[in-house]
Amino acid sequence: MTTLPSLPPPTYADVLAAAQRLEGKAHTTPVVRSTAIDERLGAKLFFKCENLQRTGAFKFRGAYNALAQFTDEQREHGVLTFSAGNHAQAIALSARLLDMPALVVMPEDAAVSKMTATREYGAQVVTYNRHTEDREAISRQIARERGMTLVPPFDHPHVIAGQGTAALELLQEVPDLDYLFISLGGGGLLSGSLLAVQTLAPQCKVIGVEPETANDAQQSLRAGHIVRIAHPQTIADGAQTQALGDYTFPLIRDHAEDIITVSDEQLIEALRFFAQRMKMVVEPTGALAFAGAQAFSGEDEGGKLLHGERVGIIVSGGNVDLSRYARFLAD
Numbered sequence: 658m659t660t661l662p663s664l665p666p667p668t669y670a671d672v673l674a675a676a677q678r679l680e681g682k683a684h685t686t687p688v689v690r691s692t693a694i695d696e697r698l699g700a701k702l703f704f705k706c707e708n709l710q711r712t713g714a715f716k717f718r719g720a721y722n723a724l725a726q727f728t729d730e731q732r733e734h735g736v737l738t739f740s741a742g743n744h745a746q747a748i749a750l751s752a753r754l755l756d757m758p759a760l761v762v763m764p765e766d767a768a769v770s771k772m773t774a775t776r777e778y779g780a781q782v783v784t785y786n787r788h789t790e791d792r793e794a795i796s797r798q799i800a801r802e803r804g805m806t807l808v809p810p811f812d813h814p815h816v817i818a819g820q821g822t823a824a825l826e827l828l829q830e831v832p833d834l835d836y837l838f839i840s841l842g843g844g845g846l847l848s849g850s851l852l853a854v855q856t857l858a859p860q861c862k863v864i865g866v867e868p869e870t871a872n873d874a875q876q877s878l879r880a881g882h883i884v885r886i887a888h889p890q891t892i893a894d895g896a897q898t899q900a901l902g903d904y905t906f907p908l909i910r911d912h913a914e915d916i917i918t919v920s921d922e923q924l925i926e927a928l929r930f931f932a933q934r935m936k937m938v939v940e941p942t943g944a945l946a947f948a949g950a951q952a953f954s955g956e957d958e959g960g961k962l963l964h965g966e967r968v969g970i971i972v973s974g975g976n977v978d979l980s981r982y983a984r985f986l987a988d
């Protein structure tokens with residue numbers, strides 16, 4: 658398989674370079690406010706709406722930044738990835754924009770809407786049985802046969818630098834944040850954001866938010882090494898990763914203020930808030946950061962942890978099957 662040569666860890670300069678590559682390609686997503694939530698928490702909240710990003714999630718930033726750096730030879734043979742989620746669509750669209758072939762290895766029982774969207778962006782989809790087959794072995798074989806380059810969903814310096822441009826934009830618009838809450842799966846979004854915050858707002862405390870059943874990163878931070886967990890059950894399907902990566906873990910360990918968790922019930926409550934008060938469709942994984950900020954504020958117990966603070970929230974994605982979404986709202 659063609660992999661990029663071993664790369665150094667990403668830096669703030671890489672985030673800036675990614676922002677230049679993404680100019681005119683990614684949307685500069687809006688930052689929105691809610692008086693109701695500000696009053697409830699006694700704070701000022703700034704929501705960075707990556708649910709309105711191309712392909713419906715921040716993942717387009719990292720995928721495009723990685724593919725834009727392919728050599729001519731890599732471009733000719735194209736890109737391969739394995740993902741059942743937002744990274745697949747992000748790779749498919751980025752490959753189309755850069756005019757290269759893309760192949761996505763997906764479980765045969767993946768959501769029909771995601772498979773369809775990935776195909777509509779022009780990628781070839783190869784399915785496998787997740788109970789009897791190993792997706793990484795399949796991917797390696799196809800990559801070898803076709804000379805394709807693998808771009809993983811989070812543990813890659815170019816992907817991390819691209820994801821960091823969401824926080825970069827937020828800080829350029831709202832420079833003096835006290836806190837920034839970020840959804841956390843494999844840690845690409847969080848570690849890239851940390852690079853931007855360290856330079857632009859070193860006083861800002863960055864908090865990663867995981868589903869409570871998928872708290873591998875919290876365990877890793879406490880243990881001081883990467884902890885791998887069994888495949889977790891949660892409605893936040895974009896954060897079902899089992900472990901942080903070799904690039905994402907050290908950045909998070911060294912620079913994140915903390916990692917907290919929320920329950921599926923708290924996520925559903927956050928989805929309803931977004932729908933009712935902010936008129937926004939947000940997927941469960943995309944609501945992690947806001948649900949985390951609410952839990953952290955302790956407002957349920959009359960707490961005041963965020964009182965008077967300026968708080969950034971990255972709303973990370975909005976891709977959810979409508980029938981599933983309707984059930985969350987109706988329950």
Ligand SMILES: *Cc1c(COP(=O)(O)O)cnc(C)c1O
Pocket residue numbers: 714715716742743744810811820840841842843844845846847895896898940942943973974975
């Ligand atoms: C992938 C994803 C995440 C988690 O991102 P990582 O970089 O894996 O931590 C969060 N929210 C959404 C909507 C995602 O698609």
